[in-house]
Structures are given as C-alpha cells and as structure tokens.
Amino acid sequence: MKYTQLGRTGLKVSRLVLGTMNFGPQTNEADSHAIMDAALDAGINYFDTANVYGWGENRGRTEEIIGNWFAKSPDHRDKTVLATKVYGNMAPTPDGVAAWPNHDKLSAVNIRRAVDASLKRLQTDYIDIYQFHHIDRATPFEEIWQAIDTLIQQGKILYVGSSNFPGYKIAQANEIAARRGGTIGLVSEQCLYNLAERRAEMEVIPAAQEYGLGVIPWSPLQGGLLGGVIKKEISGGRRASGRAADTLANPTSRAQIQAYEDLLDKHGIEPGEAALAWLLTRPGITGPIVGPRTAEQLDSALRAVELDLSEEILTSLDEIFPGPGPSPEAFAW
Template structure:
C-alpha cells in the first residue's frame, strides 16, 4: 500500500478510506468486525464514521461497533486513523446539534466513550452551521486539542467560501485549520470542481469524496439489472435520468476491461486535491474488489473520454465567465 499525506499534513493515510455508514443498519457487528480486520490486512488504515451513523437517533450505533472492535486489542486502534463527525441531531434538546462550543464539547466526549479511545484523529464538522461563528468553532476545537482529545480538524459539505472563511479565521488564531474536506464528488456530481476543489488545493486541504459511486449508478447498475438484480426505486429514477451517460460509461469500461466501480474510484484518484475516496462496503467482496482501483492507470485519453461522457467544470470563474 502506498500511503499518502492527508492534504498538507504529515499524517499518512491509505488512498482509500473505509466508510462505516453501513455498520449496524445493513452490516452486522460480526461482519463489520471482519471487514475492518480485512481492511487492515489489505493495508487500509483510514476509517471514517460519524456520531449519527447507525440508524438510531442519538445512540451512535456505528461508533459503538467500532469501539468494541478497538477493544479487542491487537493493535487495532493504534493502526487506525479514525475520523468521526459532529453537527447532526443527537436529541430533542436545542444544544444537542450543530456546532456550538457546548455541543462540540459534549459530542466529542460522547464519541470518545463510544469509540473506546482517548482521542479522535480527525474531528470533522459534518455540515456548515450558519448560526455559529468560526471564532467559536475554532476556540472549541483548540480546547479539545489542548486536552488531547483530538489531533486534526476536518470539514464536510462545506462550500468553497466556507473553506476560505474557516481557514482565514484559523490563521488569525495561529492554528493549522482544516486538513480535510469531505465533499459529494463523483463522475456524475462534479460541482465541487468549481470552487471546493480549487479552494482545497490552494489551502492544502485533502479532499475525501463521499458517494464516489453515485449511490450505485457508477457500479455497473445496468449489468446488474440485466442479470435480474433489482434496484431501489430512487436509483431507478436516477437511472432513467442519466441512462444515456451510464450506457456510454459501462460500454467504455468494457473497452477498458475494467469494472465500472473501479474506474469511478480510479478517476477520483486522478483529480486535484483528492486524497482518498470513501468506500462503504456492505460485504467483504465489495471491500476486496475496491482495491483494484489502485492498480488502474487512466491515461489522458481515457480521462478525456470520461469528460466527454460526464462533462465537468472548469475552475470558477472561468467556467461561467472568461
């Protein structure tokens, strides 16, 4: 495994990040343990979770599964770069959500307890909180760092100007600021190319794309349907919307002799500022299959062909001006 720096930081992570959203709701605890063990065997050291994952409001089911896996010992915690998130609704009371200093402090302590660890490697804002100033956000994160409860800070779902504002606020406090940004980015969703990716590239922030397979649309969905497998109603609606592109994409993957899911991940790894796409396997087969993406070398001709199928964006303002 060739490890890469997370943005401008010295932290080395695997070029694929193990997403754990399925642990609990779709994947049993036993299977989740097996997937995480296998991830380590394959060299994946970067795991992502969130306090709201697990399907039961306020319970942090997925974090608790990871915590019980850490508790099995064998160097599991020491080998893992664990990232979790704070922002979303954890209860009925007004300060059980978003990014106030009070909620950040309480949420961090709760995540540490569920994860059965004394620190979080990357503590991420799950979304922007328009009602909390960055001065308060950074003060809360600075206190957590001083207490040894977190090491790095990341963001998720920030716009480009949010990233710029966050970094300038951190700089005024002589802080490192954000080291990562999780953004919705894939061949079908290329809006981040306008401002998010350029901002991250300029500030040295590692991009961690979520939904790299567009909810399954880029995983060979037409092949699966042809074999008699069913798809969710929401996916079928999106497939109807993008069928022409998906047909052309799967045909091109056939020409390459590669699986569509692997090509989608390999494409992301060629994009500016991207550190590690988040893969969210439900099964061991899906986990092991993802590693093929690291071996695919898309040349300029292949990248140009993908741009023809899925037109992207130039950096703002050139995309919409001169």
C-alpha cells in the same frame, strides 16, 4: 496499499478511506468487524465514521461497533487513523417530543459534549480527525476554534476537518483560524464528488488546494449509479434504487450511463473500479470513501488502487461526463 499525506499535514493516510455508514443499519457487528479486519490487513489505515451513523433511535451505534473492534486489540487503534464527525442532534427523541436544544450543530457546548460521547462509544482517548459534518450558520468560527483549541490542548483530538463545506466557508474557517493563531485550521474536506457529480471542481476543490486541505470524496459511485447498474439490472441482479433509479428514469441520463458502461466493457474494466480509479487521478484528491456492505465490495475497491486508466479512457470519460470547468469561467465569461 498506497499512501499520501493528508493535505498539508505530516499524517500519512491510505488512498482509500473505509467508510462505516453501513455498519449497524445494513451490516451486522460481526460482519463489520470482519470488514475492518480485512481493510487493515490490506493496508487501509483511514477509517471514517460519524456520531449520527446508525441513524434514528440507533444514532451512535456505528461508533459503538468500531469501539468494540478497537477493544479486541490495542493494535487496531494504534494502526488506525480515526475520523468522526459532529453536527447532527444526538439527544433522545421519544415519540412526540422535540429534540432538546444545544445537542446539535457547532456551539462550543455541543462540541464539548459530542467529543466526550464519541470517545466513550469509540472506546478511545483521542480522535485523529474531528470533522464538522455541515456548516453552522449560527455559530461564529471564533467560538468553534476556541472550543477546538481546548480539545487539542486536552489531547482529545489531533486535527480538524470539514464536510459538505462550500469553498467560501473553507476560506473563512482557515482565515479566522490563522488570525487567532494556535490551531492549524481545517486539514481536510469531505465533499460529494464523482464522475457524474463534478461541481466540486468549480470552487470546493480549488479552495481546499489553496488552503492545503486533503479532499475526501464521498459517494464515489453516486449511490451505485457508476457501479454497473444497467448491467446488473439486465442480468437480474440488484436493481437501482433512490437517486440512481431516478437518474435512470431520464432517457438522456440513462444513455450517458450506458455509454459509460459500454466504454469500460470494451476495455474489460469493472465500472465501479474505474470510477474509484478515476478519482485517484484527480488533482487534490487524497482518497475516496468506500462504504462496503460486504467483503466482496471491499475487494473490488482495493483492486481500484492498482488500476491504471489509460489516457484514451480518461479522455473518453471526460467526454461522457464533462466537468463544469473551473470558476469563474464555469459561470462567467
């Protein structure tokens, strides 16, 4: 496994991030533990989760699965850089009853409540990277950073990251943090970024680079679209669903994905591995989140770290999936 610094911090993290969103909803606890064992054995030390994972009435279940894995061995927690998130409403929601207020978003009261609940489920006394899952338009950053300062002083969290933030919010958050003094500010940003979805190149990634944030792309295969979906469909394998199916229903988009698969087939490269390897070549990228449902999917992701894409292939990928270009040129003269 290869490692890099997380943004401007001294923290060393693996170039693949183990995403755990499938743990619980699609992958049972025993298989989830086996995947985490294999990831750690392969050198992946960066594990990402969120308090809402498990979804619906099972919110928090994914953190519990990870906590049970930590409880198996002190070595697990010691070797893991643990990231979780806060924003979604975690209050019980019986049928017909609205969720209680103050159990979501980024108010000081919810941040304090959410951290303690995550620590309990995760069976740990600290979180390495505590991430804001979304922007909160109603809560000023002065309040957010005051709550974060307290948690850092208490030793409950070490660093803070964002997820799904636009560029201007990254700037606003870190400028206010700098004016207040004390907190280091945001050190990472998780954003939607892959070959087929490159809008983050316009402002999010440049803002992250300007402020020293590591960038952690989520959905690196665009919901399976970049994982050889047409080839699997033809061979009778798993068919596309959700956003991937909607995209393939468009003849122009289908032709684009076919050209992508044909290019990689010509070079004997698996599409999913190429999509991950491409992200590892991009400026400012710490490492993509991979969310394996099975051990085989983890093995495929690990091969991507060692895959070197030639300049010919990189040029061809840019021709098939042209990015928007930097701002303001992407939308102005």
